Amino acid sequence: MTRRVAITGVGVLAPGGIGVKEFWGLLSEGRTATRLITFFDPSPFRSRVAAEIDFYPEMHGLTPQQVRRMDRAAQLAVVATGEAMADSGMEFAGLDPARLGVTIGTAVGATTGLEEEYRVVSDDGRLHLVDHRYTAPHLYGYLVPSSFAAEVAWRAGAEGPVSVVSTGCTSGLDAVGYAAGLIREGSADVMIAGAADAPISPITLACFDAIKATTPRNDDPGHASRPFDASRNGFVLGEGSAVFVLEELEAARRRGANVYAEIAGFATRCNAFHMTGLRPDGAEMAEAIRVALAEARTNAEDVDYVNAHGSGTKQNDRHETAAFKRSLGAHAYRTPVSSIKSMIGHSLGAIGSLEIAASVLAIRNDVVPPTANLHTPDPECDLDYVPLTAREWRTDTVLTVGSGFGGFQSAMVLRDPDVAA
């Protein structure tokens, strides 16, 4: 008997929406949280917009020592973990800790904390032989981002399998897929799974400037993220975390848990093509979608909503549109497709988990979030991208996808478990 995996708790910290309710409010109202960068002076950079969270860790119960030793991304993950645990209604104290595990996704780990510490020990780049006498004691935890998973494990009391999954911009999908696999194979009964990134820092801006991946639309920051629009010219950097409580479906039903969705299928493939480039045909993402649908025993026609990667770069949105047509056939034209990155930006490794959160809330509410800022269709992107306004729509089965540097292409099928497959 195959063990099935349910999502029974959700915690979200997103730009413009700390908490599930606020996050869904932003998405369902089609508001945007992108703005001119406030964390530091962005004037030296080509792209100066981002989706920032107004996050005060002490207000979320982190102690001064936790704040000191954790990078911002780890702080976001730990707070989201606490929210997900509370939301699940599970008695964590009564669990066997050996059967509780953690998988946290992150693309760039503690890059913000690392840059801050680098500036100190190198005296703003003056020293090649950096000065160890200025090293912060928690620097090792920044060096190796498995510290994020350790922090979450301590928060949750987990003593089963614990790790970080770091596959660039598909990390947030891959971490949850990895965790679901551990429950399915019996290595754990409950998993805390999700992702976090907080990459809004000068080095991140500089490296995306260098390849013109981020948008230079600095004169209209609230409308800078324009997935699928003809005027799109790059993504908007974001930050955030979403964390879930996953458990075996029958156990969840026995305890009367509030089941958001079943993780019915998951697959990841590589394009084996280029570290940052995409072939326009979308073949590898289409293959990941096909395999995820097959694992879910779902036909393309049963997909009610496609939560797109939709980063807003020229090549991504074309690539992805081609992948949907290739994998879903004519149904690609009939099913709503949208990108929440239009509202909360692209938080690298975290976004895949934030998109899972948006997907399960779409199932819960029978509402599809819109693609904001989509005014001028691109003839090469000719699907139904739900422009500007959310849509009431019977949503039982969602396909959510990710694509990232390194060539990773991932797809997950989420389904209302009360609806017969």
Added chain:
Amino acid sequence: MSAVVTGIGVTSPNGLGTEAYWAATCRGESGIGEVRRFDASRYPARLAGEVPGFVPEEHVPSRLLPQTDHMTRLALTAADWALADAGFAPGDVPAYAAGVVTASSAGGFEFGQRELRNLWSKGGRYVSAYQSFAWFYAVNTGQTSIRHGLKGPSGVVVSDGAGGLDAIAQARRQLRNGSRLILSGGVDGSICPWGWVAQMAGGGLSTGADPATAYLPFDARAAGYVPGEGGAILVVEEAESARARGARHVYGEIAGYAATFDPQQGTGREPGLRRAIELALKDAGAAPDEVDVVFADAAGIPELDGVEAGAIRAVFGPGGVPVTAPKTMTGRLYAGAGSLDVAAALLAIRDGRIPPTVNVVPEPAYGLDLVVGGPREAAVRTALVVARGHGGFNSALVVRAAA
């Protein structure tokens, strides 16, 4: 379904290439010495295990040189050698049935230091166009996948020093899900000034100046570890598929695995390592007395050595199994450590020879049968490999001679 290893590629501080590494390891030759990649004389820790004689131009295509960190060049080289050793040719299995799962700990830190310096000393436009991916944790998987056209399920795990085993376990999972070949393991290295001070911040680096006494796990003199670079990449294949394509050799089977996490400090409860070992043996269907050798994590820090010795004693009895730590000749390779020890365990099975632990005078209180003073000839059919990561990560993996 059985997951077997059909190819090994090694870049180790005591040997570049699998056979060079294995010969040096069996002879007890250490690759630990003064740091050469930068001037470490001003730092309290000055010793490392650096891969000798590695000339990137000889191993990595020139167009990849500007976009790769040193550790990625080592990883690409190990991956090339693993596939060549396996006699694998593109097209031997469908592209979507072959993937890459690696472990990383710190990414391409040397590359990252250079670009951070460019940013802060000169300005944003001096940052390399390759910075967006050359330093990040997924780089070795991505570059390897591209180089060999492997489009199957791929991944990257980060669990500090435990990662090398976690990656191989994930490779086995992907084979169970229907893939036929996964290139897997860990290659790591952040021996640059910025990586060095970050490693020192962990508190475990040895400040010893003598390579012969700086890293002494399970010795009463233990006072920290020496870090190293490199690791091993393995070709992990579904056994039937390997046979069908006529794999040149089968080193052994990935028979069992488990990972646990320690209780939070202050609870006073037993660390998770013993449980990881027991679960891995159970997963392999192996009784403790079937295990012929344990490749220890060998932290070189008294408290952690004590925990590991206690776990081994609890499972196997005092002196109940030969224990060895060839990493006394390489230093600790972070994500590279677990997969390099799996390579050593498979070679021990092949040759009936347990490599030694060098320099160590075993502390009797640990109650371990530590293999010291030279290699030990012994029929090895089943080996246990243990790896741990900073913060409480424990992984254990069992390899067994192929049926």
